[in-house]
Amino acid sequence: MLKRSIVGCLLCLSLFGTQTGHAAGLNYTAIGDSLAAGQTPNREIGAGYADMIAMSIQPEAYSKELAMPGYTVDQVIKQVESDAGQRAIQSADLITISAGANDLLPLIQNDPSRGMLTFNAITAAFALNGVREDYAVLLQKVEELNPDANVYAMGYYFPYPHVFDQHKPAVAEQLNMLNDIIKQEAESAGAVFVPVADRFGTDAVDYLPNPGDVHPEPAGYLEMANAFLAVYAPGSPEIPKSLLNQLPEPVSFAELRKVAAKQEVEPERSEEEVAAVEGCTKEEIYTEGRLES
Template identity: 40%
Template sequence: MKIGLSISLLSFAIFSPSAKADITTPQVYVALGDSVAAGATPYESLDAGYADIIADTLSKNGLLAAFSKDFAVPGFAVNNIHDLLDEEEVRQSVSQATLITLSAGANNILGLVRQDAAGRTVMFDQLIANYTLNQMRIQYGELLDEILQINPDASIYAVGYYFPYPHVLSTQQQGVLKMLELVNDIIENEASKRDIAFIDAGADFDPDGLNYLPNPVDVHPNQQGYLSIANSFFDKAEPSLESTDNNIPPNPGMSPFLESLMPPSQSEDVTSPDQSGEMDPNLTDEGQGETQNEEPESNTEDAEEDSSLINESAARINYLYEPLFSNTLQHFLALKS
């Protein structure tokens, strides 16, 4: 449901301070964040995630007025989610929410980690990690401040992260485990400074992480893992509620807003690339296998600009979900420019 469709039907009573305590009235729920908030699967797709499960549980208990995870964007780091709040559609929805969950921070860090092809070893540069963690701390606080500025009355929940590398050899885990613990410490500390609740997503998730993260080289959980995160939310927000397998809804698909951020697909009349992704230089305009002696006409300057944009965008974000969404950020930046 689009957030704006039902907002006018709600009573302003739900904006009272009591909404920050128990969930006793129908909520306007907006999920912000990255691929974990969006419901990315271990196998390069999107499905129902923890936000969908929370929404379904609320709905079946008569506690949901509207729900949107349109603004949970795979690949986004903290500063990108902050930039997203400049969009009028996003600001309006956040301003109308009574319940907000935020998953942000992992993309700032996990891109520093390098795994081997089997997912058994990891490595990262500690000095770079220390600098990145400090930047993430500053940016996360600024993001929370912006959300509070837009909507000081909503119940906001800062969602932490689980340990995403349970398949890594135990001798390899300690360094990256400490780094992820620092990410959660930052989220919890910055949230606490602003009287925002922290959701310890890893508390119940990590003991069963091998089952919740079936793909050793992908950091996204299966739906049982998302179910665990949803119940960690209810443990904090409304202990009388619990999500079960019956609260895992059908795949909601990609939202129109998220689709608008994805790079447009190439039209069918453009010559298809070969398996390597490169155009065959021996094809003429008629598609015949003749070698061309002269360089075909092309806009070289545009190509160089596009390449520059890709490189600059890639440098600004470490993608948590690169296989499917590696171009999302650069397209978002292009739309804003």
Template identity: 35%
Template structure:
């Protein structure tokens, strides 16, 4: 289930970035899967550009972050063309003000196509920034012959203050260009770990620089990514060249992972809906939202008591499974839906999750509790490889008129503790609400993790 976990993780953090739409799907409202992917722009200095410990241009943390997004099919575009070795905060600020144009530099290298920095920012969903170290490192001068360092703490203190002021201007400018973009700002690490006698002073430098950047980032709605501890965990491996402050490939991978973890952690923040406090399904709703299977609406509601349609239910269940792509579409009445939805329906049909009516799905029909049980039971078969065959049927007085497959499906929910009915009845003809679906899907997800 490794791929399924990645799939759910992608939709969870996209949900946190408000890029995923509600599971109320219609031909006019649903965005395509392509629209859910991220446009990523990296700004900054040599760390974003990817200068390694040999002084050569290679993959930097931005490349590894982009690769992580690509691996889970979450990357739409990537450009580190505005990351320049040696850049200070003043250089980036000037680029923003002058709206410089540079070639796009993505995972395939430098491209012939160019773009200006303001357009790149306007089209971005996420931006990473690493800038500021060059502003203060000029006041840290190592002597190769003696192995000592001349540290001008007064100049560093003044430099850090300037970094904070410039960062504020940089972030403010970016937010003016694109108020909705998510910005991730990199912290720094001890660039001279082998100079034991200066660790305390260098640690103070890094702590002070991080504090200034973190404070300004937070005040401007950006996310600070601390990396000092991660690099300190294996300095010999991550900063192997004592004469070069840049990271090795392994070091950049660690930093790229910290960016990815910070992005993903946004999904762990509990989503608050205005209409589920005190609702019996509140916990289940939070679970399926965190998994990226369902989401709320732009007005801050979840609408737990709203009935689900057949196509909505198919989408919800398909998102909770690891299913191969399917080319054949057996239903003629979903042609006007977006490609993403049609793909979900095709996948569902390929495993018999939904069978339709003489070539029609009837996508707008409401789903009953018995029909939902059937879909979940067929999903169970797809996951386990075998149909559920109970020793005895669930003790409901109102399911005896149904065929064996439906009774077994209802019994599956009963035996697994997903749905226990009420007062000895299952109420199979009752319409399924979003809250009902959240409870059933939460139970199904828990079953898959066992």
């Protein structure tokens, strides 16, 4: 039994006294990559920005089963097109999306021991063009499945605060272009873009403590959740930092794989249900540079 499991604790939203007001009848679904899943800097799945949003707005239903570490925009599209994905999107009133970073970050070589970043500008430009095309398709798929849902596209932060300052500007510009693409495609599709980069800057070592990992600690996810609330409910109070003391313990990939393996032998569970354990697939891929490593 997982101690203070993500499955158990994150569904007990009424335990947390941080809500901006109970959203009666609201169904919130978070889709995308490991940021939507809540991956920590230590290869675990914990309470991410989507969970903190849910703790704040207290929807009637909440799921992040379509949030998969390492997924590119194209893979998120395939998730949405699956039977489980279609059901989740069709039943949602509020949808947040994190997608695009895994199309770009694998092309950036981070050498944490030397504080250096390198990348090929031509290859990166090609990848960003692919993000533009795929993100438009993703938003179109969501619109076709549920034209009434309120869709919010999350931006990205600069994930390499530990490198030397002279290596930051060129890569930061690539992230800025990624955010611009997401913003443009979101606005074209009638969705809302949520900027988060300014809340991190390029020196956010407190939010991103592991030089070899691009995922934030809970305080960083709290910044992302509050960035969402700033555009979702302008003027509402921010989620207080005291929430960080109430979060469930994160669960390691190894523990999640054990749960997934155990569920595989339960015949009443569907393939889609077995494949996702609170935002982490049973077939984890540990590719350096992706938002899962």
